[in-house]
Amino acid sequence: MNIPTLSDYKSVVGRDDIEELYILASHVGNRSIKMVNSTATGGGVVEMLHRVVPLLNELGVETKWEVIKGGSDFFDITKAFHNALQGNEEALPREAFNTYLAYNEMNSQEMDFDEDLIVIHDPQPAALIQLPLHRKNKWVWRCHIDMSHPNQQVWEFLRPYIEQYDAAIFSSPLFSPELSIPQYRFYPAIDPLADKNRDLDVTYINSTLEKYKIPRDKPIITQISRYDPWKDPVGVIQAFKIARKNVDCRLLLVGDKAADDPEAEAILTKVKEEAKDDPDIHIIFLTHSIPTEINAFQRASDIILQKSIREGFALTVSEALWKYRPVIGGSVGGIPAQIIHGFTGMLVHSVEGASLQIRTLLSQPELAKRLGENGHQRVKDEFLITKSLKRYLLLLLALDHPGQDKISLT
Amino acid sequence: MAEEYVFQFSSSAYLEKLSGKQACNLDELLKLIESCTLSSISYHTFSALRKFREVHAPYTNDLAVWISRNLHEESLSEKFGAINLTEYNTIESLKTRIVDIIKDFRDQNPPAFQKKADEPFYLCDVTRIVYLTDKFAYNLKSFREVLDSISINSLYFHFIESRLYNQLHLDDISTWIEQSLGLNKLAQSIRNIDINVYTLNEIRAKIAQLIDEHLNKLNTKPTV
Numbered sequence: 001m002n003i004p005t006l007s008d009y010k011s012v013v014g015r016d017d018i019e020e021l022y023i024l025a026s027h028v029g030n031r032s033i034k035m036v037n038s039t040a041t042g043g044g045v046v047e048m049l050h051r052v053v054p055l056l057n058e059l060g061v062e063t064k065w066e067v068i069k070g071g072s073d074f075f076d077i078t079k080a081f082h083n084a085l086q087g088n089e090e091a092l093p094r095e096a097f098n099t100y101l102a103y104n105e106m107n108s109q110e111m112d113f114d115e116d117l118i119v120i121h122d123p124q125p126a127a128l129i130q131l132p133l134h135r136k137n138k139w140v141w142r143c144h145i146d147m148s149h150p151n152q153q154v155w156e157f158l159r160p161y162i163e164q165y166d167a168a169i170f171s172s173p174l175f176s177p178e179l180s181i182p183q184y185r186f187y188p189a190i191d192p193l194a195d196k197n198r199d200l201d202v203t204y205i206n207s208t209l210e211k212y213k214i215p216r217d218k219p220i221i222t223q224i225s226r227y228d229p230w231k232d233p234v235g236v237i238q239a240f241k242i243a244r245k246n247v248d249c250r251l252l253l254v255g256d257k258a259a260d261d262p263e264a265e266a267i268l269t270k271v272k273e274e275a276k277d278d279p280d281i282h283i284i285f286l287t288h289s290i291p292t293e294i295n296a297f298q299r300a301s302d303i304i305l306q307k308s309i310r311e312g313f314a315l316t317v318s319e320a321l322w323k324y325r326p327v328i329g330g331s332v333g334g335i336p337a338q339i340i341h342g343f344t345g346m347l348v349h350s351v352e353g354a355s356l357q358i359r360t361l362l363s364q365p366e367l368a369k370r371l372g373e374n375g376h377q378r379v380k381d382e383f384l385i386t387k388s389l390k391r392y393l394l395l396l397l398a399l400d401h402p403g404q405d406k407i408s409l410t
Numbered sequence: 411m412a413e414e415y416v417f418q419f420s421s422s423a424y425l426e427k428l429s430g431k432q433a434c435n436l437d438e439l440l441k442l443i444e445s446c447t448l449s450s451i452s453y454h455t456f457s458a459l460r461k462f463r464e465v466h467a468p469y470t471n472d473l474a475v476w477i478s479r480n481l482h483e484e485s486l487s488e489k490f491g492a493i494n495l496t497e498y499n500t501i502e503s504l505k506t507r508i509v510d511i512i513k514d515f516r517d518q519n520p521p522a523f524q525k526k527a528d529e530p531f532y533l534c535d536v537t538r539i540v541y542l543t544d545k546f547a548y549n550l551k552s553f554r555e556v557l558d559s560i561s562i563n564s565l566y567f568h569f570i571e572s573r574l575y576n577q578l579h580l581d582d583i584s585t586w587i588e589q590s591l592g593l594n595k596l597a598q599s600i601r602n603i604d605i606n607v608y609t610l611n612e613i614r615a616k617i618a619q620l621i622d623e624h625l626n627k628l629n630t631k632p633t634v
Contacts, residue, residue, distance in 0.1 A: 173532030
């Protein structure tokens with residue numbers, strides 16, 4: 001399939017929305033952006049960058065994407081940072097911080113930062129920031145993770161670096177600490193024309209399930225996410241087992257691993273232990289997931305679960321809602337922004353809550369259908385890639401007018 | 411003739427700002443409201459009109475929803491939910507009304523101020539960006555033709571947000587129809603559309619219907 005251009009999105013979001021992107025881009029003028037993150041494969045941030053970068057270029061904003069380098073020692077530490085910022089209270093040794101800074105310094109020496117706007121994604125490259133006196137461009141730190149209960153040791157280490165940026169971006173006010181710099185909310189977004197979300201032939205959906213030996217004899221409940229303790233795959237199995245006492249169904253767990261995630265194998269072992277070779281539980285571990293297959297799994301499902309207990313945003317929720325699926329999500333992080341309880345999905349706080357909602361939605365197909373339809377509209381309004389493009393254009397304009405709450409472009 | 415006045419459609423976009431500030435009870439909420447920017451008040455009230463309406467969630471404004479869901483003070487929530495935003499042509503006056511509602515409630519229900527919310531209220535703010543589009547209307551017929559093709563953001567700007575900019579109780583659309591086209595009755599019918607009830611697409615359909623009815627009447631009027 002050809003890579004979609006902006007024009008292709010007119011049929012999805014409407015001609016008027018795309019026209020307004022071009023109007024905003026004309027006011028932005030000839031600008032450049034550099035995106036920096038820590039991995040080129042796996043995870044929602046990478047998926048988003050793969051689409052945002054070429055589309056911003058199409059709008060006339062010259063945008064590059066660079067990935068920082070690091071050894072396994074660096075990625076072990078940044079994974080520990082990630083877990084700490086998401087609430088793990090375990091203290092890190094002093095050497096971990098020194099190693100983190102050494103790798104950031106090494107990358108800083110090897111990279112150039114000549115663009116008008118530098119967007120640093122997540123904590124791994126956060127210390128690349130140059131001192132305000134030494135830079136002529138704008139720097140923005142974009143945090144994609146759940147910072148609602150950060151480990152204070154790691155956060156207080158990072159905060160002085162973050163406060164040197166011109167602005168920070170979070171996906172929810174829950175993650176927003178009081179900072180001395182402006183903060184903006186950017187929702188992450190999905191690409192409706194990407195292989196992971198575009199319409200599929202029924203024959204392809206059927207063949208994908210056949211390939212993975214998943215019978216279509218009963219309703220399918222699916223959670224698609226990395227094997228990660230914060231996604232609570234063990235809790236998903238427990239909820240499924242309780243629900244199955246009342247409603248016959250299958251559980252499908254599908255997950256891959258990011259290149260910077262050394263913990264996935266250990267979590268997978270725990271999941272298999274919980275499943276105990278149950279024939280109705282299908283555990284699929286993909287080293288490199290095929291987007292159209294993920295799409296097929298979602299479209300074949302009667303319910304999608306995202307029972308996270310800490311979450312940045314969970315793009316899988318928007319992906320499922322876009323496909324009109326009813327979604328049950330943990331009431332954490334960015335999930336409540338996507339799921340308005342009872343209107344665009346169901347929010348839960350426990351294994352028992354998840355099991356009750358599985359039973360409810362399988363028993364009330366009209367309710368499930370209505371949630372799916374409303375969910376699709378909610379994603380169309382807020383969580384599509386075209387909205388992300390707009391936010392970057394607005395950010396460039398807002399950074400040009402610091403302190404103004406209304407900007408009139410004529 | 412009045413029809414020579416051209417209506418150029420604008421549109422608006424907003425970038426949501428986070429403050430890192432939160433309230434966990436009514437006392438803290440009152441202090442936040444008293445000290446926050448006017449654009450914060452605008453965000454938590456007027457902006458809600460385009461946040462959840464399209465998915466048919468009964469969402470009036472952020473304050474009403476937070477008080478109901480997290481403090482379970484339904485009567486106070488209803489007071490906020492019933493605020494008719496069209497009655498306020500400045501955010502200052504709306505802010506004063508919000509503060510007065512909370513203070514009145516404190517006088518009547520002091521124990522409610524001891525309650526801790528299930529989840530905090532997060533104070534947000536907004537930067538609004540207004541820009542011209544390349545769409546024009548030269549008379550009622552051309553306005554009707556363009557109406558279907560303008561974005562939801564453009565409709566929001568002219569029918570809701572513009573009330574704040576011109577500090578009148580009136581929206582841009584009915585004002586143009588009245589002042590430039592001299593169609594007072596049609597303008598009044600459009601003004602009567604309740605922005606607190608309908609989705610933006612429903613508002614678009616209502617305006618279109620009123621204009622269509624007007625144009626049809628003209629077309630069927632017998633020639634003398």
